[in-house]
Amino acid sequence: xxxxxxxxxGQKYSVDVDEDTPLLWVLRDHLSLxxxxxxxxxxxxxxxxxxxxxxxTRSCILPISQVQDKKVTxxxxxxxxxxxxxxxxxxxxxxxxxxxxxxxxxxxxxxxxKQNSKPSDEEIEDxxxxxxxxxxxxxxxxxxxxxxxxxx
Amino acid sequence: xxxxxxKTSRRDxxxxxxxxxxxxxxxxxxxxSCKADVVPEVDFASMDFKDFNAYIKVAKDGFVTIxxxxxxxxxxxxxxxxxxxxxxxxxxxxxxxxxxxxxxxxSFTRQVAGGSDSIRQGWVAFRExxxxxxxxxxxxxxxxxxxxxxxxSVKEGVVSNQNGESLNYGELVEDAALIEAPEKVELxxxxxxxxxxxxxxxxDLNGIVQGKPLFGIDYKEEGMQYxxxxxxxxxxxxxxxLDDAEAKKVSGVIDVLKLENKIxxxxxxxxxxxxxxxxLKVEWKPDGNLESSDFHSKTLRDLNDGKKLETxxxxxxxxxAFQEADQLIERSYEAPFLPHNCLEPMNFFADVTDAGxxxxxxxxxxxxxQSRIAELLKIDKEKVTIEMTRxxxxxxxxxxxxxxxxxAEISKIxxxxxxxxxxREDDMTQGTYRPASRYKIxxxxxxxxxxxxxxxxxxxxxxxxGAIAHFFxxxxxxxxxxxxxxxxxxxxxxxxxxPYTNFLAYAEQSFFDELAEILxxxxxxxxxxLLEKAIKNAEEDEDIIYSPKRMIECIKLVAEKANWGKxxxxxxxxxxxxxxxxxxxAEIAEVxxxxxxxxxxxxxxxxxxxxxxxxLGAKNQIEGGVIDGVGHAMFGEFAFEDGVxxxxxxxxxxxxxxxxxxxxxxYFVKSTVDPTGLGEPSLPPAGGAIANALYKATGKRLYKxxxxxxxxxx
Ligand code: FES
Ligand code: FES
Numbered sequence: 001x002x003x004x005x006x007x008x009x010g011q012k013y014s015v016d017v018d019e020d021t022p023l024l025w026v027l028r029d030h031l032s033l034x035x036x037x038x039x040x041x042x043x044x045x046x047x048x049x050x051x052x053x054x055x056x057t058r059s060c061i062l063p064i065s066q067v068q069d070k071k072v073t074x075x076x077x078x079x080x081x082x083x084x085x086x087x088x089x090x091x092x093x094x095x096x097x098x099x100x101x102x103x104x105x106x107x108x109x110x111x112x113x114k115q116n117s118k119p120s121d122e123e124i125e126d127x128x129x130x131x132x133x134x135x136x137x138x139x140x141x142x143x144x145x146x147x148x149x150x151x152x
Numbered sequence: 153x154x155x156x157x158x159k160t161s162r163r164d165x166x167x168x169x170x171x172x173x174x175x176x177x178x179x180x181x182x183x184x185s186c187k188a189d190v191v192p193e194v195d196f197a198s199m200d201f202k203d204f205n206a207y208i209k210v211a212k213d214g215f216v217t218i219x220x221x222x223x224x225x226x227x228x229x230x231x232x233x234x235x236x237x238x239x240x241x242x243x244x245x246x247x248x249x250x251x252x253x254x255x256x257x258x259s260f261t262r263q264v265a266g267g268s269d270s271i272r273q274g275w276v277a278f279r280e281x282x283x284x285x286x287x288x289x290x291x292x293x294x295x296x297x298x299x300x301x302x303x304x305s306v307k308e309g310v311v312s313n314q315n316g317e318s319l320n321y322g323e324l325v326e327d328a329a330l331i332e333a334p335e336k337v338e339l340x341x342x343x344x345x346x347x348x349x350x351x352x353x354x355x356d357l358n359g360i361v362q363g364k365p366l367f368g369i370d371y372k373e374e375g376m377q378y379x380x381x382x383x384x385x386x387x388x389x390x391x392x393x394l395d396d397a398e399a400k401k402v403s404g405v406i407d408v409l410k411l412e413n414k415i416x417x418x419x420x421x422x423x424x425x426x427x428x429x430x431x432l433k434v435e436w437k438p439d440g441n442l443e444s445s446d447f448h449s450k451t452l453r454d455l456n457d458g459k460k461l462e463t464x465x466x467x468x469x470x471x472x473a474f475q476e477a478d479q480l481i482e483r484s485y486e487a488p489f490l491p492h493n494c495l496e497p498m499n500f501f502a503d504v505t506d507a508g509x510x511x512x513x514x515x516x517x518x519x520x521x522q523s524r525i526a527e528l529l530k531i532d533k534e535k536v537t538i539e540m541t542r543x544x545x546x547x548x549x550x551x552x553x554x555x556x557x558x559x560a561e562i563s564k565i566x567x568x569x570x571x572x573x574x575x576r577e578d579d580m581t582q583g584t585y586r587p588a589s590r591y592k593i594x595x596x597x598x599x600x601x602x603x604x605x606x607x608x609x610x611x612x613x614x615x616x617x618g619a620i621a622h623f624f625x626x627x628x629x630x631x632x633x634x635x636x637x638x639x640x641x642x643x644x645x646x647x648x649x650x651p652y653t654n655f656l657a658y659a660e661q662s663f664f665d666e667l668a669e670i671l672x673x674x675x676x677x678x679x680x681x682l683l684e685k686a687i688k689n690a691e692e693d694e695d696i697i698y699s700p701k702r703m704i705e706c707i708k709l710v711a712e713k714a715n716w717g718k719x720x721x722x723x724x725x726x727x728x729x730x731x732x733x734x735x736x737x738a739e740i741a742e743v744x745x746x747x748x749x750x751x752x753x754x755x756x757x758x759x760x761x762x763x764x765x766x767x768l769g770a771k772n773q774i775e776g777g778v779i780d781g782v783g784h785a786m787f788g789e790f791a792f793e794d795g796v797x798x799x800x801x802x803x804x805x806x807x808x809x810x811x812x813x814x815x816x817x818x819y820f821v822k823s824t825v826d827p828t829g830l831g832e833p834s835l836p837p838a839g840g841a842i843a844n845a846l847y848k849a850t851g852k853r854l855y856k857x858x859x860x861x862x863x864x865x866x
Binding site: 102 | 225226227228351353354356357358360361362363364365366367369370372378403404421422423426427493494495496497542543544545546547573575576768769772773775776777778779780783801802803807808809810811813815816
């Protein structure tokens with residue numbers, strides 16, 4: 001175990017964990033930031049998506065040792081009151097069913113829209129491909145990404 | 153009365169103690185975010201709510217808390233049930249604060265998420281709860297002003313008299329709580345509904361998009377430990393050797409417990425528990441049958457062809473019809489096991505002490521689970537409390553609370569509060585799978601008419617429940633027989649969204665598509681012709697619970713919306729219609745041929761589920777059910793080799809993703825009939841609709857799921 005200095009949502013933390021501990025579990029168990037979800041642990045479902053220096057990243061396979069000196073943003077840090085354009089679009093479309101995948105979906109979509117503010121349908125599909133929604137809310141997600149792209 | 157065929161009123165659904173005025177604050181969650189913060193500017197948490205009945209609390213200023221009694225798995229009942237109560241209570245929806253009720257068998261019955269039945273079975277009870285509370289509040293106002301009830305009017309939680317005076321519910325609740333509830337109350341005429349039938353956002357929407365800790369896996373409290381369990385690699389193995397030295401060296405690992413044929417690792421955090429589990433050195437030995445998928449295929453085929461069958465429905469004489477036929481058509485359809493793959497892996501919190509067991513987590517069957525835990529711990533049921541969290545999917549998996557029992561067992565040993573978490577691999581390999589099954593269907597044709605129909609089901613562990621044998625085409629073909637047979641396996645199986653019909657519907661609806669082709673008829677015309685024949689029989693036959701008339705309506709509606717028969721070049725359509733969970737659904741799928749092969753681009757859906765409580769949520773359910781049906785029919789592949797599952801995680805198991813998900817266009821038949829199920833019924837028809845459209849597009853009939861094997865792999 002060693003102490004790691006990390007910055008999450010603009011706040012600095014020191015956590016004492018094994019160096020191979022994935023960021024996901026540091027967030028959830030050590031920092032009690034529970035919005036980032038565990039779905040597969042092998043970068044296949046996207047439920048654990050966070051922003052690492054602004055890029056959508058799977059936190060379940062990201063060892064804490066690789067996070068130092070980088071800025072982490074989680075769903076809790078995306079906006080104060082759930083009013084990020086992507087979150088607003090998600091609400092407008094009433095996207096969620098069970099809701100479990102949605103934080104990851106929103107994190108993927110918000111990072112993507114920063115890089116491509118006016119995406120085509122196909123670009124949206126490519127960008128969101130790594131995020132599974134077991135409840136099948138895909139068409140609403142696609143529409144919400146479009147709405148957000150028009151509003152951001 | 154045909155239109156009311158699928159309606160049942162269960163007035164005794166609610167135990168009579170509902171309006172005893174007793175508190176229901178059991179299980180009011182520690183999650184601050186359980187509140188319905190769709191209107192976040194109102195601080196519900198700080199309001200002083202007065203308990204009024206099991207469903208309702210009223211605050212001084214007229215704000216109302218409504219408890220959602222049923223478990224929420226994503227089907228939307230945490231929103232729609234309170235809507236029903238609020239409707240009869242006559243309150244404004246934006247003054248309603250929704251909270252998940254805990255398990256409370258005194259006040260509620262059927263706190264279950266299953267069978268798409270929450271709304272149908274609770275419809276009258278929920279309305280009466282609201283209406284009775286309204287009646288008491290109005291009686292209190294009448295007493296206060298010393299006037300009769302008929303001189304009062306009520307709107308949005310405010311009671312007014314003819315002198316222009318008014319009192320809000322908050323000012324009346326204390327008086328009202330002392331008045332005895334009436335036996336019977338008048339319910340609103342559906343024509344006057346102002347909340348039911350309007351779009352309402354999911355009450356947890358704000359919490360979900362902000363990543364609030366709403367789910368079982370998010371549960372946390374002081375001093376809690378985490379657990380992971382290592383189980384046998386497959387079905388039919390027993391534990392013969394364990395070396396836990398390496399596991400115990402993992403930092404964070406607290407203990408390793410040997411349980412019955414499994415090993416639990418207890419740790420101070422989830423990752424340490426998972427890592428410790430990976431470090432266990434374990435030896436397993438075969439103990440019982442080690443079954444493989446080839447064996448299942450052969451067994452199911454033999455059952456289909458064998459003589460040991462149970463007959464669930466028999467009309468006329470199929471033997472004679474088959475003998476006299478001009479033509480006999482026989483086809484078989486095969487489906488694999490399927491895991492549920494809820495995106496939130498199974499988990500549960502338990503704190504077992506001398507005082508009892510305090511349980512928190514995602515469970516579709518809290519009451520059953522409570523009894524099972526009481527039995528396991530040998531304590532009274534009353535000593536087991538269950539707080540229900542929002543669930544990251546259910547699909548039937550969370551009907552079986554084995555994971556909650558495991559958590560209780562561990563906490564009983566460790567004497568600490570513990571959160572048991574399954575890894576994805578545990579979740580996928582320790583399932584209660586949709587059983588593999590095979591249908592063999594034969595039909596006889598004489599003088600251009602279908603004269604006989606013989607359906608044979610072969611399934612693992614359990615056969616279809618009786619009612620399904622009387623679904624369409626029962627009543628529409630003179631000589632008809634439904635026979636079933638099963639094989640008992642050691643692979644655990646259970647209900648999976650729309651049990652049995654999730655595959656049966658595809659088999660039958662593909663078969664009818666083929667029959668239409670053989671008879672030279674349009675698939676829509678053939679369905680309608682058969683359904684018309686069933687109208688009279690359905691009226692006379694008590695076993696037949698589907699309504700041919702309502703199904704005809706759905707088929708006509710979807711055909712009109714999809715422009716059936718007039719699609720453009722390179723767009724191929726397929727029809728399927730199926731009744732399940734008391735809801736009638738017709739779907740038309742469209743397939744396009746793209747460079748990389750055929751793609752299901754769109755599915756039109758017509759639904760008759762009676763009154764639609766929350767159209768916004770209802771559409772979401774229908775869309776999700778269709779996409780689930782399409783995804784599993786296309787890609788769902790799950791095999792066994794010597795009892796060991798072929799897939800352990802999403803790199804080996806393909807779930808549908810955005811690119812493959814069709815656009816879904818939903819239409820509801822306008823209705824004033826009592827509402828029926830929505831969480832499941834759009835799934836069964838999807839497989840048949842796409843199979844029939846894919847046939848048109850490719851010329852290939854599909855007899856085995858998943859279709860992608862035949863379509864893309866040669
Ligand atoms: S949990 Fe990280 S991608 Fe699935
Ligand atoms: S809403 Fe349930 S997994 Fe996406």
